[in-house]
Amino acid sequence: MKTIGILTSGGDAPGMNAAIRAVVRSAIYYGCKVYGINRGYKGLIESDLVEMNLSSVGDIIHRGGTILKSSRCEEFRTEEGRQKAVKILKKYGIDCLVVIGGDGSFNGAQKLSDLGFPAIGIPGTIDNDLAYTDYTIGFDTTLNTIVDAISKIRDTSSSHERVNIVEVMGRHCGDLALYAGLAGGAETIIVPEIDYKIEDICLRLETTKKRGKRHSIIVLAEGVGNASDIGKEIVERTGVDLRVTVLGHVQRGGSPTVSDRLLASRLGVRAVELLLDGQSARVVGIRDDKIIDMEIHEALTMKKDFDKQSYQMAQILSI
């Protein structure tokens, strides 16, 4: 009988609970013992572990956040920190670990595997910034949250004939801005992957105004720049009535969508199957609706392609 440890690490994402549930339930189904590690690698180093049973994960499939809590841990980045972590894992008789998080957390899992401790990663991050998988857990829920907010902003933007900038999460990856902008009918989408010119945005506002359209939604990914600064510049150049909405942490919360629950469940079960099969240093993901797995270091060296086709389509549709 194997003993599996599980933790959530980095930024939290809706659907992490559904993944924890899938790992715990499938592991128990296959006859394993499971320890939940609180607060990610930090809780591991601080020996904050608790044994989980079937009811530990009851009534959580619909809940946002993570019942195991999450954190960032500088000490784990050091060799000593990781040695400490392995010692604690061994003390509890844990044979292998499931890490739910983003690329940083996967780097941590790779380094544990390098020390001879088997670890498997499940992609839980709202940004969808991992190249090896089509989707990460939490992305769909966050998209829906943003689109809901855009629709509400659109109502007031239209009533007052205003321009609204909606700043969304995404430091290096514009997927949230792109797909929320597309689904929310935004007139302009600004993402880190594509250079933008403020003159072009202003020209677009003036052209659409001439043909009678007096309101406009601009979706901005946070990694591009400060929404207030960009807004100020647009106002100085065009004199439009403009408001800025920074969605912030509301994007991280909420009940996961069906799509995120299904993805989390499928990935959680596959992660356990891989560990039972004696595999290590791998991540699970989804490609063309099929669950896949690959080596962590290979997954992390892949470069994410920006979906230029959808970006161009958004421009055509917002003409």
Ligand code: ATP
């Ligand atoms: P998100 O995509 O939501 O930011 P993430 O998993 O990328 O999630 P990070 O803060 O980058 O979040 O990483 C989470 C934790 O993983 C870090 O606090 C650290 O403990 C560990 N970690 C990150 N990078 C490394 C690394 N290179 N070596 C060892 N551990 C790491």
